Amino acid sequence: VLHALSLRTADDAxxxxxxxxxxxxxxxxxxxxHCRAHFLKLAxxxxxxxxxxxxxxxxxxxxxALWLWRAHNVVNARLGAQADDPKRARGKAQRPLRA
Incomplete structure (x- = not known):
């Protein structure tokens, strides 16, 4: 939902x-x-x-759109670092690959 909101905007306003x-x-x-506070800090x-x-x-x-992708990558890295299963942290590609 968050990514859809960021990508479906018609203009700057x-x-x-x-x-x-x-x-x-x-x-x-x-x-x-804790997650809410972390996201709000990112925002x-x-x-x-x-x-x-x-x-x-x-x-x-x-x-x-780029900010939301970066924030998502920060959250994924944070959650992956906390994961019990080390494979969980590795398999996710970080987007966007180019800015």
């Missing part, structure tokens, strides 16, 4: 609304307080970054 929706969803729907300053990205090629829409 929608990207900022999508970012607020993603943060609100995590804030109110994540059951694990600090996101709206400022999106505002700055409006002036660049690809704009806020692209920045939101």
């Amino acid at each position: 929608h990207a900022q609304r999508a970012a607020r929706a993603i943060v609100a969803l995590v804030q109110h729907a994540f059951g694990c307080a 600090e300053g996101l709206e400022v970054r999106l505002g700055a990205a409006r002036e660049t090629r690809g704009g806020a829409r692209r920045e939101l």
Whole structure:
């Protein structure tokens, strides 16, 4: 759902609304307080970054999608490091492969 929200935005204004929706969803729907706090920490300053990205090629829409992929990679690495099964941490490809 989060990736779909980031990729289905029509323009920069929608990207900022999508970012607020993603943060609100995590804030109110994540059951694990530790995971929620970690994600919200990753999201600090996101709206400022999106505002700055409006002036660049690809704009806020692209920045939101890339930020979400990077955040997802951070979470996967964190969870993989905590996994009992070392194979679980290795098999996942980190996206995007190119920025």
